[in-house]
Amino acid sequence: MSARWRKPPSPPSPELAHPEPAPTDVSTPDPGSFRDPASRVVIDGDKVVRLLDERGLEGWRSLSATKFFRTAVADGRLIESVEVDPPDGSAAALAHPRLDFISYPYEWTFSMLRDAALLQLDLLEGALGAGLTIKDATPYNVQFVDGRPVFIDVGSFEAYRSGEPWIGYRQFTRQFLFPLLLRAWAGVPFQPWLRGDLEGPTAEQMAKLLPAGKRLNTSALLHVRLQARMESRMGDRSVRRELGEAGFTADLILANVRKLKKLVASLEWEGADQGWSTYVECSHVTRDRATKGEFLEAALDRLGSRRVVDLGANDGHFSQIAAAKGALAVAVDSHEPVLDALYRGRPGPGLAIVLTDLANPSPSQGWAGRERPSLMERARPDLVIAYGLIHHLIYGASIPPREVVRWLSSFGCPVLVEFVSPADEMVVKLVGNKLPHELHPGGEEADFRALLQQHFATVAEQALGEGTRVLFALEPLPRAGGEPVITTGGEPAMTSDG
Amino acid sequence: MIFGYLDPGSGSMILQAVIGGLAGIGVAFKAYRARRAINKAETGSEAGDVSAVEETTQPAES
Structure with a gap:
């Protein structure tokens, strides 16, 4: 590859x-x-x-x-x-x-981070065998190309110097191991932590998060609790030279790396298999899938789209249609089990996976607020798919319909959107605990069409199923000027290594 | 000594030796005691509590 x-x-x-x-x-x-x-x-x-x-x-x-x-x-x-x-x-x-799309560890699923960790360890093991070492151990040095992890920072390799420890060990534990343990052992999603603290949890923090049943696990004792204690006791007293003089060798690093490989490979997330079953059980999914696919294919043929962002991608079915037509398809969803299943299914060329909540997508952050550009800066689509999405934003996240339409228009490109009326069975479920006056106005089809007319020209539409859903193919209207757009800041980073 | 751009963490570096197995534990002790001796010579104070290293009496298995 x-x-x-x-x-x-x-x-x-x-x-x-x-x-x-x-x-x-x-x-x-x-x-x-x-x-x-x-x-x-x-x-x-x-x-x-x-x-x-x-x-x-x-x-x-x-x-x-x-x-x-x-x-x-x-x-x-x-x-x-x-x-x-x-x-x-x-x-x-x-x-x-230059890679088609850059994603960040806080947008990866459990299996993606685990595969990236295994790649990091595998390369370090191979490097040590060749007299080299890798001087850091951050998932930002890994990207996913055609569904597989690729190490992108060749500048991280250098000749191994006799007596040197693995400089990246602590970083590996904070940015790979502890996030994986959070999910596999404690059942806690790691993405919010990695997004909130780009360095990842410390050993001291991880020690406090260990579930009671894992506190005496050998790996927990060593990599988490003992590391936390030794970091606390040693502080900033240098021991690098002393380790070399005491006889530290590459064999000690290799022993650690091989044990870490076994540990990481053994980690499983119980929720990983829950994705497909819950999604395909929804009746509208199978009912409307073929029609929505044909609507998308017609748009792809009409527009010749090269870069498609599939918002609310679910199992990635429509992203795969776009990828099969030669586009880069970025499948974005907030439901980790379906995206993890998509990744484990090896979706093949042209498909990128992003786990994020579209009501709160990845921001631009890091040093100077620009080190890791926002998802919207990196997306840069020439076609947006918003199938089965807007009712979750309107009724689930309480985003007013006018804001949803304005947001879709801010991509500045054609949009395929699925309107879902308040009478739809899914909307009825979503608003089950809300009173009528607690809902934003403007959810009816006529209201939605009026909103669309403010920003888009409708070039095609298609009623779905029982009449509570409508597909719209939209072209953006020329802007009057001064309209805010999503992309801000500088050229999106097309690498991610640190 | 050439230092990298990444701070590896002193405690984490010594821990690597411990995880490496029996031979590594010996290396960790030697390194720690050397560091403590340097600190005593420089400041007249202890380098820290050695108990975290001394408590590790079993070879690492993960």
Whole structure:
């Protein structure tokens, strides 16, 4: 497998374009790549260029000379890298493919984070066998390409120096292991924690979250409780040199890595299998699926869409239709079991998975509020699918219908939306605990059509099932100016490594 | 000594040796005692409570 080189599509409307000219030279730094002084990433058209200083070059020379490197690239575990002429001030430059879509660990499902953790450990084990090490251990160095994890930060590899411990161990536990333990052992979703604290839970915090039945588990005792205690006792007293002089070897790292691989591979999440059954039991899903698929295919054929964002994607059926027609489809949903099942089903090329609550999508955050751009900045669709979604926003999250329509229009591109009337059986369930006066007005079909007319031209529509649902194919009206759009800030990061 | 950009955490580094097995526990003790000796020489104070390391008497299995 190889990472796909695909030129990103042009922004769908002038409003969605970056306010500054598109980067055409290597002076546009990626806002998500600055922590490692030996290696930083800039955007160069449809390529990502990694600039290395002398130390970074030394690491690249050590890595690129190994059979391990060639094998890892060939089997798709490590991103492709080609040396290019470095600009002034850099010792070397590597060109990587610019990935279609970047997602972040707080948007991944349990199985995605677990596979990313296993990739990290697998590569470290292979690197140590080749006389190398990986100097950090963050899931931001992993991206999903064609449904498989790929390590994207070749600048993280360097020659192993005798006596050195695994520098990334603590980071691995905070950003991979503890989030997985939260879900597998405590039944707590890790995504809100990783979104709230990009460094992940500390050992001390994780120790307090361990369920009683796991507190004496050997792995919990070592990686969580003992680490918490030793971090507390040692504070900031340096022991790195002392460890080397005491006889620390790469074999000790290998022993730790192999035990961690067994531990991570053994972690299961009981909720992972609940997705399909609950979703397909809904009668409207099977009833309307074929019609909605044909409506989508007609739009794809009419528009030639290249970048489709499927909001409320559920099991990813419609994303897969778009991907089968050659588009990049970003399947967005807040229900982890269905997305986890979609991921484990190996959906294949052209489909990206994002777990987020659309009433509160991933914000732009990190250093200067730009290190990890918002989901809406990264999405940049030329077609939005909003099937089976708006009633959840209107009746579940209490978003007024006018705000939902305004939000859909802010993407600045064609939209396929499924209207669901207050008489629909699903809406009746959603409002079961609400009184009529507690609902926003404007939910009836006539009201919705009036709202649509303020922002869109309707180019096609299709009644569904029992008449409580209608599909609309919408084209955005030319903006009068001054209308706010979702995308703000700078060029979305197309890498994510730290 | 070349330091990376990432702070590996002193306690976490010593723990790695402990997790590595019997031989690693010995390495952890030696490193810890060396650190404590340096601290005593520099400041005349203890480097900290060694009990967390000393309590780890079993080889790690995870």
